[in-house]
Amino acid sequence: MTDYRARVAGEATERPDGWSIEWVDRSEGIARATNGDASLLLLIEGDGQAWWVTVRGRRVAVEIRSWRERVLAEAETSAQVAGGPVTVAATLPGLIVAVAVSVGDEVE
Amino acid sequence: MRTDSNGPPFDRILIANRGEIAVRVIRACRELGISPIAVHSDADADSVHARAADRSERIGPAAAAESYLSIEAVVDAALRSGAAAVHPGYGFLSENPAFARAVESAGLTFIGPPPSTLEALGNKLAARRAAESAGVPIVPGTTVALGDDTSSVDAVGFPVMLKAAAGGGGRGMRRVDAVEDLRDAMAGARREAEAAFGDGTIYVERVVQPARHVEVQLLGDRHGALAILGERDCSIQRRHQKLVEESPSPAVTPEVRAALFESARRVAETVEFHNAATVEFLLDAAGRHYFLEMNTRLQVEHGVTELVSGLDLVAWQIRVAAGEALPASVLEPSFRGHAIEVRIYAEDPYAGFRPTAGRIGAWRMPEGPGVRVDTATEAWTELRTEYDPLLAKLMVHATDRPSAVARLRRALDETLVGGLQTDAGFLRWLTDSPPFLTGAYDTGFIDEHWGRGPELSELDRSLSAAAGLEGRRSQGARRGWAEAPDLTSAWGSAARRDALRS
Numbered sequence: 254m255t256d257y258r259a260r261v262a263g264e265a266t267e268r269p270d271g272w273s274i275e276w277v278d279r280s281e282g283i284a285r286a287t288n289g290d291a292s293l294l295l296l297i298e299g300d301g302q303a304w305w306v307t308v309r310g311r312r313v314a315v316e317i318r319s320w321r322e323r324v325l326a327e328a329e330t331s332a333q334v335a336g337g338p339v340t341v342a343a344t345l346p347g348l349i350v351a352v353a354v355s356v357g358d359e360v361e
Numbered sequence: 362m363r364t365d366s367n368g369p370p371f372d373r374i375l376i377a378n379r380g381e382i383a384v385r386v387i388r389a390c391r392e393l394g395i396s397p398i399a400v401h402s403d404a405d406a407d408s409v410h411a412r413a414a415d416r417s418e419r420i421g422p423a424a425a426a427e428s429y430l431s432i433e434a435v436v437d438a439a440l441r442s443g444a445a446a447v448h449p450g451y452g453f454l455s456e457n458p459a460f461a462r463a464v465e466s467a468g469l470t471f472i473g474p475p476p477s478t479l480e481a482l483g484n485k486l487a488a489r490r491a492a493e494s495a496g497v498p499i500v501p502g503t504t505v506a507l508g509d510d511t512s513s514v515d516a517v518g519f520p521v522m523l524k525a526a527a528g529g530g531g532r533g534m535r536r537v538d539a540v541e542d543l544r545d546a547m548a549g550a551r552r553e554a555e556a557a558f559g560d561g562t563i564y565v566e567r568v569v570q571p572a573r574h575v576e577v578q579l580l581g582d583r584h585g586a587l588a589i590l591g592e593r594d595c596s597i598q599r600r601h602q603k604l605v606e607e608s609p610s611p612a613v614t615p616e617v618r619a620a621l622f623e624s625a626r627r628v629a630e631t632v633e634f635h636n637a638a639t640v641e642f643l644l645d646a647a648g649r650h651y652f653l654e655m656n657t658r659l660q661v662e663h664g665v666t667e668l669v670s671g672l673d674l675v676a677w678q679i680r681v682a683a684g685e686a687l688p689a690s691v692l693e694p695s696f697r698g699h700a701i702e703v704r705i706y707a708e709d710p711y712a713g714f715r716p717t718a719g720r721i722g723a724w725r726m727p728e729g730p731g732v733r734v735d736t737a738t739e740a741w742t743e744l745r746t747e748y749d750p751l752l753a754k755l756m757v758h759a760t761d762r763p764s765a766v767a768r769l770r771r772a773l774d775e776t777l778v779g780g781l782q783t784d785a786g787f788l789r790w791l792t793d794s795p796p797f798l799t800g801a802y803d804t805g806f807i808d809e810h811w812g813r814g815p816e817l818s819e820l821d822r823s824l825s826a827a828a829g830l831e832g833r834r835s836q837g838a839r840r841g842w843a844e845a846p847d848l849t850s851a852w853g854s855a856a857r858r859d860a861l862r863s
Contacts, residue, residue, distance in 0.1 A: 257833055259826035262817070269823035274831040281723045281740075283777060284831065286824050295824065296777040297832040298722055304829035307777060308821045310785030311711070315829030 258323065260316040369394035370683030371446045371470070375439040376400070376414070377460075378450030379429060381737045381754065382659070383410035386448045389675035398442040400435060402428035404745050409737040418442055423747050429453045432460045436467050446470035446682060448675075452749065455658040456483050456529075472682040474581075474657045478632045482655045486526040486564050488628075492652040495627040500643060500651040502566035511543055517567050523547060525554035526562035529654075531601030533557060536568060569651060571803035573612045573644040574598065577625035578666045580674065580691065581635040582681040588692045589622045590672065593665050596804050597791070599714045604784065604807075605791065606662035607701040608669050611762060611800025617648045628655055637663075637678050661704070661754070664735060668700035668758040699765040700758045703788045705778065707750040710787035711814045716750050719743075722779025727772035731758045731765075744781065752783060762800065766792055787811060 259266050269288075274295070277283040282297045286308075296307035302322060304315040318326065324342050373396040376386045383399055387410065390397035399414035404423035411417035418438035421428035428434060430453055439447050447464045449455035449472070461476035473479070482488045490504050503513050506526060514521055514537075523546055525533025533554030535546040547563065555561035578590040594610030595603040613621065625640040639660050641653040663674045672694060681687065708714045724740035736753035744750070757772055759765040770792040776785055796802045796810060817825075 255834075255837060257830050259829050261822050261825050261829075264822075266822055266826035268827040268830065269820060272824060272827060274824075274827050276831075276835070279835065281725070282779065282832070283723065283725065284828060286828065293774060293824075294777060295828045296723055296725075296779050297828045298779050299829070299832055300836070301833075304832050305779075306825040306828040306832075307779065307785075308824055308828070310773060310776065310783070310787070310789040311817070311821070312779075312782045312786075313817060313821070313825040315825050317829045317833040 256320045257317050258320075260318075261313060266315075370679050370685065371395050371444075373398060373415075373442065373444045374446045374448055374472070374679065375418070375435075375442055375444035376410075376448050376450065377429070377435045377439075378448075378453055378455075379405055379408065379410055379737075379748065381410075381735045381751065382450040382452075382661075384413050384737045385735055386450060386675055387413045389673060389679060392673070393676055393679060395679070398439075398444050400429070400438050402747075404747060409739060413737075416442065423745070425453065425747060432457070432463050435460070436463050436469075439464070439469055440467055444469065446472055446679070448472040448679070449658065451659050451661055456656070458483060470682050472636065472678050474636045474638055475633050478634055478638075479657050481632050482638075482657050484526050485524060485528060485654050486562070488654055489564070489652070491631040492624075492628050495631050497624040497627050497652045498650060500566040500569055500653065503564045505564070506562045507547065507564050511540075511547075514543060514565050515540065517565055520568040520570075522566045522568050523550040523563050524566060525550065525558060525560070526564055527558035527560040528554060529656075533563065534601055569643045569645050571646055571805060572596075573610065574603075574641065574653075574804055575610050575613060575621065575644050575650070576639045576641040576660070577621055578660075578663070578674075579625060579629055579634070579638045579640065580677055580681070580687065581629065581638075582687045583635045583684055584686050586687045586692060587626065587629060587634070588687055588694070589625060590666050590670055590674075590694060591696055592618065592621060593660075593662055595662065596802055597797075597806050598804055599807050603662065603704070604706075605701065605703050605788070606665050607699065607762075607765070608665045609696070609699065612644060614648065617644070617650065621650055624650065624652060628652060636681055637674060661751075662702050664733060664754060664756045665700045665702045668733065668756060669696045669698060670694045671697065698758055698760045699762045700756060701765050701769050702754055702756040703769065703773075703791075704751055704784075705753040705755060705776070705788070706784045707744055707752055707781055708784050709782040710784045710811070711782070713813060714784065716746075717744075717781040717783070718746050719781045721752075721781065723777055724779070725775070725777040726753060727755065727775035729772070729775075731768050732756070732772050733758070740779075752778065755788075763798075766798060787814065790815065 272288045274284050277285050284295045298305045306313050374390050375398040376383045387397040397414045399411045399417035400420045401411040401417045402423050420434040420438050454460040458476040458479040461471040464471040489499050493499050502517050520538045523535040533550050535550040537543050537546045550563050551561040573596045575592050577592050580588040592610050593606045593608045595606045597605035628640050637659050639656045642650040644650050707717045709717050720743050726734045733756040738752045757768040759768050773789045791797050
């Protein structure tokens with residue numbers, strides 16, 4: 254299973270202990286958070302890395318990234334900061350059978 | 362106008378407005394057996410209100426100045442449609458005496474007070490003078506236009522509020538705390554008033570603080586009868602515009618209520634009055650009331666009065682416009698329980714209630730006992746920035762105030778609006794706020810207690826994270842068997858619904 258991580262307002266945020274999320278109407282993005290004693294409706298909207306969750310009327314931006322997206326984002330940040338070589342990690346272990354780039358190629 | 366006492370008051374009415382108030386009037390028309398005719402700008406051709414009517418007349422391009430504010434276009438539409446009367450709703454041309462005259466000159470009935478009344482009370486300075494002459498207390502200040510000589514402002518005493526004589530809706534208003542800020546504030550208020558109303562006349566009132574904003578609903582017939590239909594408390598405001606209204610007011614004692622009603626009656630008696638109007642007052646901490654203005658139209662918050670009185674104010678506007686006399690059940694209604702209205706606006710309460718724009722996503726309004734929603738908003742539609750950002754009015758009614766607040770809290774928990782930030786988070790917070798729970802709030806409530814809102818709680822932050830993770834995980838799972846469209850797309854939503862049906 255993909256290792257997704259969430260950031261809310263720029264801060265890494267974990268799931269709350271004891272709460273679960275279940276869909277009420279997936280086609281509309283309506284879900285329910287419950288901890289067995291209490292529950293509340295949520296609205297979940299988004300795609301890819303950018304999500305918005307409406308909780309108690311407040312619409313909160315949530316960034317969800319996979320391990321691969323986090324690695325690429327960190328690499329991009331390092332490149333912007335250092336302006337030098339970037340280490341690119343493979344998302345899965347395996348054997349490299351070809352390298353499609355060579356020294357001097359432009360990377361955008 | 363009515364010719365057969367058993368038939369509808371009019372055969373056909375044109376509603377010179379849009380959005381939720383147009384839908385509200387359309388519903389009243391249908392219940393009275395009247396054919397409702399809508400008007401629409403190009404931007405509203407496929408809107409809810411245009412579709413709700415029997416037919417809709419195009420009145421111009423999206424810009425309100427060339428459509429909903431065009432007297433000629435609206436009167437032409439009324440004549441084209443064969444309407445016998447025009448209901449102006451609120452805002453737009455509803456308090457414009459030239460419009461009321463144009464409607465009547467075209468041989469149609471204007472569903473509202475007479476044009477002379479709109480004229481007399483539309484000018485806030487003239488209204489202040491009329492109220493004062495009727496023995497009604499007014500907010501200390503000037504009763505003549507403020508000129509370059511500012512000695513009258515010194516006499517009033519700071520802080521003061523500069524106000525536009527032709528004003529309303531908070532435009533042309535400036536609070537001034539010290540004499541050195543007066544000149545700039547006067548220039549700004551005049552500019553804004555000139556731009557908004559075509560009249561830069563301003564006057565000055567002393568700031569009454571703390572104060573409650575309490576208003577009295579009036580309904581008069583053409584035979585001289587006047588019904589006083591209780592008060593509404595509208596003290597929770599941002600930028601001098603109301604967000605929450607309730608009836609009865611938690612701040613009004615029976616003695617204060619009697620004094621407010623008497624003052625409202627006196628103000629109405631200064632003019633020839635029939636149909637619906639509201640007299641607005643400030644109430645200070647000692648329970649003294651001061652006349653603010655009289656709005657000669659239906660108010661946005663009229664539903665609160667309807668819930669506690671059991672009366673259909675829009676229907677009665679139409680019936681008295683047709684000449685019907687108010688019966689005893691309206692002149693002396695029995696009030697029941699407590700009602701609260703909250704306005705759901707496309708505004709970001711975490712950014713100073715700044716307007717938000719975009720496409721409405723999911724749209725789920727509450728239901729159940731004692732809940733009423735007046736709206737013309739639909740899911741997956743673009744929000745029009747040309748018009749008012751009001752998305753819905755959510756009203757609740759219960760046996761007493763604590764029960765009404767509990768019902769409002771429940772209703773807001775069921776409310777989900779996607780696509781953009783709304784003020785629903787503020788409203789939900791309000792229902793747990795101690796000053797609101799006890800009814801001990803005033804017009805400074807939002808500045809004092811909300812500001813830019815509380816930080817997101819740890820629980821809500823982590824629930825948001827969990828929900829976002831579930832959204833993405835679920836999207837990925839579905840993409841295992843098919844490329845699922847994104848959850849923000851209207852086409853995507855339709856496709857998902859189709860897929861669920863098949």
